[in-house]
Amino acid sequence: MNILFLGAPGCGKGTQSKILIERYGIPQISTGDLLREEMGSKSDLGAKIKDIMAKGEFVDDELVLSLVSKKIESEECKKGFILDGFPRNLTQAKSLDVLLSRISKSIDYVMLIDVPDEVLIERCTGRLLCDTCDYIGNKDRGENVGDPCPVAEGTLYQRDDDKEDTVRNRLKVFKEQTSPIIDFYQDKGILQRLVGGNDPKLLSNKIIEILDK
Numbered sequence: 262m263n264i265l266f267l268g269a270p271g272c273g274k275g276t277q278s279k280i281l282i283e284r285y286g287i288p289q290i291s292t293g294d295l296l297r298e299e300m301g302s303k304s305d306l307g308a309k310i311k312d313i314m315a316k317g318e319f320v321d322d323e324l325v326l327s328l329v330s331k332k333i334e335s336e337e338c339k340k341g342f343i344l345d346g347f348p349r350n351l352t353q354a355k356s357l358d359v360l361l362s363r364i365s366k367s368i369d370y371v372m373l374i375d376v377p378d379e380v381l382i383e384r385c386t387g388r389l390l391c392d393t394c395d396y397i398g399n400k401d402r403g404e405n406v407g408d409p410c411p412v413a414e415g416t417l418y419q420r421d422d423d424k425e426d427t428v429r430n431r432l433k434v435f436k437e438q439t440s441p442i443i444d445f446y447q448d449k450g451i452l453q454r455l456v457g458g459n460d461p462k463l464l465s466n467k468i469i470e471i472l473d474k
């Protein structure tokens with residue numbers, strides 16, 4: 262089962278991916294996470310990525326593709342995978358097709374999660390991540406940067422690119438560059454349009470219903 266999540270920053274791709282990982286036992290490939298890992302390694306490449314991400318721009322297609330292909334071709338993705346944050350433009354979508362056909366695979370489902378812009382901005386600017394686990398906190402719940410994580414030993418922090426100006430730019434870049442790939446997958450007949458709200462469980466139930474059909 263090869264699944265792809267499509268949607269603007271903050272639409273809930275990551276949260277839904279995590280729910281599916283548990284249910285179906287297939288791994289998530291998040292290019293955002295892979296790039297943040299590279300950033301954490303303090304290499305020259307990491308510094309370059311940090312700079313691009315802080316502006317809300319896209320990292321070089323070839324670099325992202327090489328990170329993704331290494332994962333997709335690995336043993337852990339044999340039974341399937343969940344792509345989150347890739348492809349993000351038409352070039353990446355076409356490169357993914359080439360990569361998958363070379364290894365006789367294809368995408369089975371593209372899940373497009375639609376959420377209004379104002380909700381996305383509020384979610385991104387309000388969210389706090391844990392530096393140790395997958396916990397996602399929120400300033401609206403009274404949590405703050407530097408607070409201890411309520412579930413693990415970690416500390417809460419805000420992603421550099423979750424500042425309001427960067428979030429607005431990420432949304433603009435999404436509309437310009439990522440929206441065109443919606444038609445690309447619509448034409449293939451594998452696109453599912455979903456409306457995201459404030460209840461992740463409600464959305465995951467809808468997704469599971471489609472996958473288990």
Ligand code: ADP
Nearest residue numbers: 270271292293314317318319320325346347349
């Ligand atoms: P979000 O989807 O909420 O914007 P991600 O963690 O997926 O968050 O991505 C964060 C940033 O990482 C992006 O704004 C971009 O700079 C970079 N990035 C992630 N995936 C890609 C990709 N496929 N191509 C280019 N840049 C990417």
